[in-house]
Amino acid sequence: MFSDISERKLAEKRIENLAFYDELTQLPNRRLFFDRVEMALATAHRKSNKMALFFIDLDYFKEVNDNFGHRIGDQLLQSFAKRLTESSKEGDTVARIGGDEFTLLLTDMREVEHICKACNRIVEKLRQPYHIEGHALNITTSIGIAVYPEDGTNEEELMKNADIAMYRAKDIGRNSFQLFTPAMNAHSQERSLIQSHLRLALVHNELELNYQAQINGVTGKVMGVEALLRWYNPILGQVSPAQFIPMAEELGFITEIDHWVLEQACKQRNLWLDQGLDCGRIAVNISALHFHQGNLVASVESVLAQSQLPAELLEIEVTEGCFIKQMDKATDILGQLKNMGVKVALDDFGTGFSSLSYLTSLPIDTLKIDASFIAKLPHNFRESQITSAIITLAQNLNLDIVAEGVETDAQKIFLIERGCVIMQGYLYNKPVCAKTLPKIIQDA
Numbered sequence: 001m002f003s004d005i006s007e008r009k010l011a012e013k014r015i016e017n018l019a020f021y022d023e024l025t026q027l028p029n030r031r032l033f034f035d036r037v038e039m040a041l042a043t044a045h046r047k048s049n050k051m052a053l054f055f056i057d058l059d060y061f062k063e064v065n066d067n068f069g070h071r072i073g074d075q076l077l078q079s080f081a082k083r084l085t086e087s088s089k090e091g092d093t094v095a096r097i098g099g100d101e102f103t104l105l106l107t108d109m110r111e112v113e114h115i116c117k118a119c120n121r122i123v124e125k126l127r128q129p130y131h132i133e134g135h136a137l138n139i140t141t142s143i144g145i146a147v148y149p150e151d152g153t154n155e156e157e158l159m160k161n162a163d164i165a166m167y168r169a170k171d172i173g174r175n176s177f178q179l180f181t182p183a184m185n186a187h188s189q190e191r192s193l194i195q196s197h198l199r200l201a202l203v204h205n206e207l208e209l210n211y212q213a214q215i216n217g218v219t220g221k222v223m224g225v226e227a228l229l230r231w232y233n234p235i236l237g238q239v240s241p242a243q244f245i246p247m248a249e250e251l252g253f254i255t256e257i258d259h260w261v262l263e264q265a266c267k268q269r270n271l272w273l274d275q276g277l278d279c280g281r282i283a284v285n286i287s288a289l290h291f292h293q294g295n296l297v298a299s300v301e302s303v304l305a306q307s308q309l310p311a312e313l314l315e316i317e318v319t320e321g322c323f324i325k326q327m328d329k330a331t332d333i334l335g336q337l338k339n340m341g342v343k344v345a346l347d348d349f350g351t352g353f354s355s356l357s358y359l360t361s362l363p364i365d366t367l368k369i370d371a372s373f374i375a376k377l378p379h380n381f382r383e384s385q386i387t388s389a390i391i392t393l394a395q396n397l398n399l400d401i402v403a404e405g406v407e408t409d410a411q412k413i414f415l416i417e418r419g420c421v422i423m424q425g426y427l428y429n430k431p432v433c434a435k436t437l438p439k440i441i442q443d444a
């Protein structure tokens with residue numbers, strides 16, 4: 001009899017635990033979190049206090065799972081939950097509401113400055129490296145914050161607005177926190193609208209490629225062309241790739257888009273080849289996400305076979321983001337491309353992570369100096385020094401070098417004097433459609 005009762009109690013406890021707590025981290029789940037918010041709202045209302053609801057999302061958690069496996073991913077979530085709990089105060093509620101999504105409720109807040117202070121403290125603690133099974137994982141977080149009563153007076157509203165603010169933090173580069181503002185609502189609606197149209201852009205034939213020439217500034221000869229994606233939607237108008245490419249990455253169809261670009265660009269370059277148009281290599285941008293998650297080598301192989309374009313006329317542009325993680329895998333992918341005869345350029349060079357040692361081991365052919373440096377030439381001391389150093393580095397490593405975003409004669413002269421002769425930018429031509437490019441090449 002005694003044992004029956006204890007067993008029943010144990011079973012009840014287990015059921016309650018499953019209903020209200022997350023099994024992996026033992027934190028309250030979404031249901032219990034909502035109950036706590038509801039209770040806290042009543043107290044905050046009575047005492048005329050503020051409270052803050054944090055929506056916390058781990059940046060690039062999926063990559064941890066993909067690269068290190070789910071066991072390490074789970075341990076990371078447990079350590080993260082522990083740290084988040086340790087950095088909160090008595091009376092606060094920490095919860096796990098989904099895969100890598102956590103929430104935190106801070107009660108008894110009087111000023112928004114107190115909330116920001118608390119947030120800075122928490123972010124600092126969370127971003128210290130996590131040491132798991134011999135791996136040092138550097139994880140950052142994107143946090144959105146909604147404050148009662150300004151940003152919502154019930155749990156749904158606060159949660160929705162904290163979520164919107166969290167997406168804003170992701171949009172502006174992750175690793176930050178954002179307090180909700182009403183303007184974000186409009187931004188979030190615009191984002192959803194773009195996303196819903198983007199899903200159909202390929203099917204509705206709304207994508208097109210433009211081409212921008214890369215010119216030898218001394219001889220005027222066209223050395224290559226870069227394919228740049230354009231999207232025109234009848235309702236949204238022209239949408240910049242700087243806006244929709246990150247969305248396509250987030251929505252999971254960047255590989256499909258990159259493959260389409262690759263196909264069109266190779267087909268077009270082969271057509272120009274047949275027409276005897278001498279415009280060097282065609283450069284195609286590949287997103288870092290596609291680089292790691294898609295099958296880039298197979299994609300390039302099949303497109304080259306289908307288009308009949310000689311491999312040496314194709315250049316793949318990758319960014320430093322491709323090498324932050326899984327350097328060995330990245331080297332292997334680039335090596336396979338090189339073995340096929342395809343050239344590889346490192347785009348936006350100088351803006352990524354600081355370690356240059358990877359340059360010596362990566363099989364790349366070209367460095368593209370980022371336009372943000374060129375824009376400040378020739379008068380800005382810092383940018384002039386960096387640009388000169390990048391040119392010297394490329395020369396020492398026997399790499400080709402291309403300057404991006406060249407707009408003035410003064411920039412061109414600066415670059416030529418330092419040994420960078422290939423340039424791309426509005427000084428020569430803006431990106432144009434396939435029909436217009438031959439005229440630019442003939443006039444060059």
Ligand SMILES: Nc1nc2c(ncn2[C@@H]2O[C@H](COP(=O)(O)O[C@H]3[C@@H](O)[C@H](n4cnc5c(=O)[nH]c(N)nc54)O[C@@H]3COP(=O)(O)O)[C@@H](O)[C@H]2O)c(=O)[nH]1
Pocket residue numbers: 212226227228229230240241242245258261285286287317347348371404405406407424425426427431
């Ligand atoms: N994965 C893919 N990414 C792509 C693809 N097409 C473009 N992109 C990436 O989107 C970002 C924005 O591109 P875009 O608006 O096309 O801007 C490019 C040029 O048009 C612009 N440019 C060129 N010359 C000048 C100049 O003189 N002044 C000036 N202000 N801007 C100039 O610079 C952008 C160059 O892009 P990149 O060489 O790739 O850095 C951009 O990050 C693209 O990479 C795609 O098909 N797939």
